[in-house]
Amino acid sequence: MSEADVSSIFSQKNSRLPEDSVFFSIFPDFSLSPDLKSQSPKTNISSHLQSLHLQILQTLSSYTANYIWQHEPFTISVSTQTPCAFCPSSSNHIPHLHGKLRYGDNLEDEWFVVFLLFETSRKFPNLSICVWDTDGEFLLIESAYHLPKWVNPETSTNRIFIRGGNLHIVPNSQFRSVPSLFDALSYVMTHEEKTKASSSVQLAINKRVGDYPDRAVKNMHRAKVRVPVSVAQILKHEPCLISLAVEGFYDRDIDSMKYAANMDRFLPNKSSDEIVEVSVIMSRAMYAQLMQQTFQAPKCYPMPPRSDAGYSAAELGMKIACGFEMFYQTRKHDGLEGKGGTWEVYRESLEKSGYFEGLLPGSNEYKRLMENAQDYYRKSSLHSRESEIMSAPVRRIDDILSQPFSLDAFKGQEIPPSDDDSWLYDGEDELNAALLERQQEMEYYDLNHKKSSKPQEPEDVGPSSSSNMDDYDLGDIAKSMQEFIQKMSSFEGAEVPRDRSSNDVDLDVERFMQEIDSVMKPPKAVHAEGDDEDFSSDMDLDYSEDSDDEELADEHGDEQAAFMSSYSDALSEELKSTTLNKSFVHASDPQPKKDEGTSNASGDVEEEFTPVNVDLNLVKNFLGSFSSQEGLPGPASNLLGLMGLQLPHDNKGK
Known part of the structure; x- marks a missing residue:
């Protein structure tokens, strides 16, 4: 059987399945017998399946006798008589039992069916059972935090079974590609200990079905x-x-x-x-x-x-x-x-499935098969x-x-x-308890996942992911930001530098940084020598590259330049009395000596007009923003991540 013939019943992409329904298939070990083809499937295998069918119904009747199902009762059919319309085509080649139940809005019906299947596997240890719904392998969803990393909806096809009261997973090491259903069933049958899922997986499933059948009565x-x-x-x-x-x-x-x-x-x-x-x-x-x-x-x-x-x-x-x-x-x-x-429909299904093997009505063999079918129908109808x-x-x-x-x-x-129907109105506590349990389970998983993924050898890990702040080169932030500025940007967004050796676009970076300096520096700075040095303010316009504008300069332009200079001086004087200037980190210029005497009442003028260290302010602000995220996603970590940088978490004070 080729892999192309194996249709996934566990994938969420199977749109054939009716919603709000659970499906299951029960494969007895005798259906995998190598001499199956040499036997008459309508006489030997079918009779074995019918006998097993009656035994299972008899065993489960004590649980289902007084249970009121939401839409339809729990039933089991024999594949040799009624093929499963919702099973994969591969399973219909293997004689088995199958069933379907629509649970609608009552999710308890679905989990009660799961309990019945686990109970069936305990009472009949020579069975392998598959169960799924429109979500796929919902048992894996229930135990998602405890599964091996390789298990996902794409890799779980024909690998998940219930057997002997436990969940079994066919290991990926045994079948690198999707195994055929026959091979998977054969492997589970002969290697039960190897396929048995971990105790944490079994515990997670047991938490969900362990309260049954008492929960069903409740x-x-x-x-x-x-x-x-x-x-x-x-x-x-x-x-x-x-x-x-x-x-x-x-x-x-x-x-x-x-x-x-x-x-x-x-x-x-x-x-x-x-x-x-x-x-x-x-x-x-x-x-x-x-x-x-x-x-x-x-x-x-x-x-x-x-x-x-x-x-x-x-x-x-x-x-x-x-x-x-x-x-x-x-x-x-x-x-x-x-x-x-009804008997008529049951008899018609036998004829369509080839139960009578083309025998003429009235013949001795035909009568014998008919008597067997009638006896089975009478017994099964009781259940x-x-x-x-x-x-x-x-x-x-x-x-x-x-x-x-x-x-x-x-x-x-x-x-x-x-x-008492208080449960109908006081379900908030139960819901919150369930959500809290899920939250704790997720946090426990995240904690273990982080521990297992923690690098063992520091030399294999780049500085961007180091846990030691002292070993981290903070200059990478400033360098990456400069490279980010040099990249192309438009209305569609900005290019993020991923390879520092990539070709730069044509951009006058030096002039761009001068404009940044003009914003961060005051228009004038008084040096120790007493000379005045003019700085461009954020309002200054550079006309040096435009020869036409130079020729058009007139007295009105001179008056405007004088006004802007006076305006900048007045604005700087007003800002001296505020804390805005102190919010930036300034360049560490050498302090003047006391005997040179250039101080005033409000402090050293040199300190007031020390140029702002742009790179240092950038790194400081990034670190402050990253620290305020407290390990959660945020703008600083997102932007640094786009640049290929990852700051270590700050564990101080925790």
Whole structure:
């Protein structure tokens, strides 16, 4: 089997998968037998799979008997009878069991399925199980902080299995490329100890499923409701149908609400005498869907006044009754009644899969295979009865309501109180606790990741990543900034220097730095000799390169130059009394001797007009900005990173 034939069921790119659904495949070891092709797959392998199917259903029935699923029950199918439409093509070449479950808004259903699969692998150690959803390998997502570095959605195809109650990962060293499903299953079967994931991975998965099955029981909510007697009769015989009623109510539209306006099937007499009080069990997700939606009762539906003590039970029961009416009438009128689980459909699937191997009806071999199929169907239907009911609810409802029943059967009964629903309104603490746990897990991962990635030999690490500030050349910052200035910039952005040997663009850097100096230096500086030296101010204009402008200079220009000079002198005098000048680091010129005497009351003039050290100020400001980031991303680290520099973290004071 070539790698091209192996379609990834674990990748998030598989758009075929229905959303809000979980899928699984169960591969028994005997399906990998090398003499499989020499056997008759419809007689030997199929019978083995059917026997295993019944054993698994029997084992899990104690967990699923009283569980109310959100949309559909947990079921398992045999690949030789019903090929999996959502499994990779490679798996359909290997006889196996498979299943699918839509969990919708109730994520607890998905993790309960995961628990059932882990439990199956414990009870049947000679099985390898795959499980995935529309997110791909969601078990890897749950244990992402503990996985080997090479594991990702692209490399995990045909490598992740549940076996013997543990998660197994086929190592990358064994198969450098994507292994075929058959090779991966064979390797897991013969090298269980090598493929078993680390204890930290197992612990992360166990945190999620370890509370089951108790968590599944906790997820059920009992509520006291007032419903029409017909609804009470249905829930008495088939409690699982509450999920379809909630789905019909929650997913209602304008057309289905027309049926609820009449209530012809479940409240034919439109009388309050038809209302009885019962206790209903549903999942917490269903209860939340009913409670969190405002719904006006139909005019024909009798409701007590809001001041009545039982109004809440009546309102909840009204929503359930309307949900029953909407889904029942919609399926009946649209012909959506399912046939799955009936003997006719089951027999047709056997014929399409080649179960009878072209035998003539009525022959002895044909009769023998038919008897085996009928016996298997009778046994499996005992465990999949709920699935059959959910696939054909209209017929089942009609069967129940066709039997005689009365109001007296529901009157005088002791109704247990409703469960506390504070969880519906006080979930913030639980959410914050979950977020805090995730945050701590992420911080622990980051800490270990940094330790493992810390360089061992300092000579292999450049100065930009050194942890010792004393060994770091701060002059690299000024040099890199100068190279950055020399690069080309436009409205599309600036070029970042990555190679210092790259060719420079045509730019007069010397003049650009003179302009920078004119900003940082005062217009005049008094030297010790007493001579005045003119400096260009930020307002000065250089006309030296324009011969035409020199010829056009007149008296008006001289007056303007004189004004600007006087203006700059006055501005400098005003700035002397401020702290602006002290905010810059000045060049360390030698101080004048005392006997030369050039001081004044406000301090040395030379100190006032000492030129600003541009490079030193640049480095100082970068370090201050980087320190204020406290190790988090920020403008200083981002800009230095673009220049290929990385400052060491400041651990002082921590």
